[in-house]
Amino acid sequence: MFRSFLGGIHPHDGKELAKDKPIQVMPAPKELVVPMSQHIGAPCTPCVKAGDLVKRGQLIGTSPAFMHADIHAPVSGKVIRIEERPHSGRISCPAVVIENDGEDSWADGLPLERDWRAMTNEEILNAIQSAGIVGMGGATFPAHIKLKPSKPVDILILNGAECEPYLTADYRLMLESPAQVVEGIQILARVLGVKRSVIGIEDNKPEAIDALKKACAGIGIEVATLKTKYPQGAEKMLIKVLADREVPMGGLPMDVGAVVQNIGTVAAIADAVVRGVPLTERIMTVSGDAIAEPKNLRVRIGTKYSAAIAFCGGFKEEPDKLLAGGPMMGMAQFTDEVPVMKGSSGILALTRRLTEHGPEMNCIRCGRCVKACPMGLVPSMLSILSQRQDFAACRDSYGLMNCVECGCCTYICPAKRNIVQYIRNAKGFVRAEMARAKAKEAPAKKEGAKA
Amino acid sequence: MSEYTISSSPHIRDGETIPGIMWRVNAALLPAAAFAVWWFGVPALINMVVGVIFAVASEYIWQRAMHQPVTAFDGSACITGLLLAMSMSPVLPPYMVAIGSVLAIVVVKQSMGGLGFNIFNPAHIGRAALMVSWPVAMTTWTKMQDMSAGVDAMTSATPLNILKLQGYDALLSTFGGQANLYWNMFIGTRNGSLGETSTVLLLLGGLYLIGKGYVNWVVPVVMIGTVGLLTFVFGPAGFFTGDPLFHMMAGGLMLGAFFMATDMVTIPMTVKGQVIFAIGAGAITVLIRLVGGYPEGVCYSILLMNALTPLIDRFTKPRIFGAGGDK
Incomplete structure (x- = not known):
C-alpha cells in the first residue's frame, strides 16, 4: 500500500548518479577541521589546546549546557590550531584543527564489544550521550535528549524516506548494513518502551525495502512503503502518514506519542552502544552534475569539502552552486573549505543548467504553491505580505511560523518567486520582535518583584 | 569574493514559467479563433489582430514609460487582446476593439500593478466599458441567412436575443427544430460574439488546459x-x-x-x-x-x-x- 499526505511535489530526483555506487571509505585527510558547533543548542568549548596529542574518539569539545552534543577527535594526531574556520551553517565557527598522524589509533579502551541487551536503559542513554550523537538527517538535534521524551511515546518512526533529490547515503546504508540499522532500532525501541516501530521508505527504493524487510522478519519491526513524493521524509509528514497523527501547531512529535529518527542516526547509535565508539565519521553522498565521479562515502567528520570532492574526481564542469545537503533544503556554500559535520548528509555541486531560472516576476495567483504546501499554508500570500513588510499579518492571519521551509512552493512557482526566502525573512523579523518583547518584559517583572 | 552562487534554498526549480503558461493558454484559444475566421470572415480576423496588437503595444509602451521591466511579450497581454476581440461582435468597428484593448491593459491591468495584481479580468472590463460607451455597436451582430426551412430572410439576432425577445418557440423555428438548434450551437454555426460560438472547439481548448493543469x-x-x-x-x-x-x-x-x-x-x-x-x-x-x-x-x-x-x-x-x- 502506498501512503501519502496532502501537498508535496515530484522533482527530478537525480539519484541515478550515485544510487548504485557502494559506500566507499574515504581515507582520513592530512588536516581535519572540527567545528565546535555541529548540533542544535549551545556550541561546545574545546577541551584540548594547540599542541595536544589526541587519539581517535577522544573528547575534544563539550559544554555545560543541557542542549549540546559532545565532539570527539575524528583521527589520532596533533591539535595544531584552534581558530575560526568556515562553517556550512553559520559562515564561521571556532574549530579544532587536527593534523592527522596517520596511525588512526583509538582512545583508551576503544572500540569495545558489549551486548546491549545486558545494559540498562540508563547505560544505553549514557553511551549515546557520550558518543555525541545528533540527528544525522540534517536537523542535528542531540539524540540523547530526543530519547528522553517528557511525554509518553508509543511509536518509533525511522526515517528512510530520503526524499531530498540526489542524496543516496541512507539508501546505501539500508542496502549494505540492514543488520546494523535493525540493531539500532531494537536498542531505541527498548529504551523508549514503544509498542510499534516502523521504518518508512519511499517506493523508489525497492531494494532497500526488500533488504530491511528481510532483516526485520519475525522481530516485530514494520517496514512501510511510502509514495515517492517530496517532502515525504519531513518529520510531521512521516508521523501523519505512518501513524495517522498530526503534530499540533508549534508542537513536537512527542506531543502525539511519536519519536522520529533518521536511518543514519540509528546506525550511529548501534555503533555507539555496541562498540562504544563516538560519532567520528558518517556516510554522505557527494554528487551533482558538476562532480566527475559521484560517490557515497564513509568520511571522517572534519574532512574539508574540497578533499571529499577531490576524492570524487573533482569537478568535471564548473559548478554554479556548492550545497551542504540536498537541493531542496540544503545550504549554498561560499567556499569548499567548509568541513563535513555530523549533520552533513551530502555535498552537491550543481551546474548552471540545474540552478538557473528566469528572473523573479509577479505572483499570478496560480495557486500551485497552495496545492504543494504540505503544511496547508498560502505561501503566495506569505511572500507578498513579507515583501510589504506586513509581518504581523504573516504571523497572525497566515500561519507564518508553521512553515517548515521545505521549499515546495518555491520549486513549483512559475513566477520563480523566492517564496521561502521571503518567509524566512518574515520569520526572522517575528522572532526578533518576540525576543525584544521578552527582553522588555523581563526587567519589568524583576522590578515588580522588588516592589 | 565567493566562487559559488549563494542563495536561499531550494536550489532547483520546476521548468514551468509564466510565459509558458500564458502562451499555451493562447494556443488553447486558437481552434475557436480559427473557426471564427472561417465562419465570420475577414472582419473577425481583423478584430482579433487589432485586439492583440493594441493590448501588447499598450503594455509595452506603459512599461517602457514607467521604467518597468518589459513583460509585454509574456503572452498575457496577448490573451487579453484575443479574449476581448473574441467576446465581442465580429462586426464591431476595429477602432473600438483597439480602445477596449488599451483600456483593459492600461486601466485594469497596469494601473493596478501589472500582471497578478489586477482584481478584475482585463478583457471583461474592456468589454463592459465598450458596452457602456457604444451600446448599439456592441449589440449589432452579423447579418446571416435565417436557417428556418423555407424562409429566405436575413437575421442579425443571436440565439439568446431571439429567446429573450421572441421566446423559445421562435428560437426552435429559427433553427428548424431542437436537433438542428443543438447541432449548430455545438459546432458553432450560429450568430454571436466572434469567438464564443463553437462549443466543441472551446471544449477542446479547455480540455487541453485542464490536461496541462492550468x-x-x-x-x-x-x-x-x-x-x-x-x-x-x-x-x-x-x-x-x-x-x-x-x-x-x-x-x-x-x-x-x-x-x-x-x-x-x-x-x-x-x-x-x-x-x-x-x-x-x-x-x-x-x-x-x-x-x-x-x-x-x-x-x-x-x-x-x-x-x-x-x-x-x-x-x-x-x-x-x-x-x-x-x-
Missing part, C-alpha cells in the same frame, strides 16, 4: 453545471421546463467558463474558493439571462465574482497542518 476542471464544470441546473429549474413554462443544453452552449458561457472564470489572477486560489466562485458566476449568469435586461450575463457575472474573490480567498484558507478540526 485549469482546475471543477471551475468550468461547476459554472456550466450551475447554469444548466438553474435554467432547467426555472423554465419558461414553470419549474423544470427549461432547456439546459441550449443555455449551456449559448452566449459566452463556454468561452467564459473555460477561459475567463479560470483566469488564475482574478479567481480564488483554493479549490473550495473556486467552487464558490463558479457557483456564484453561474447563478448570476442565469439571473441576468432570465430576469435581467441583457440577453447575456457571463461577462458581468464573472466581473461581480472577481470583486468577491479577495473575500472568498480570506474565508477559504486551507486548514493549517496540525490546527485540529477536520482532517
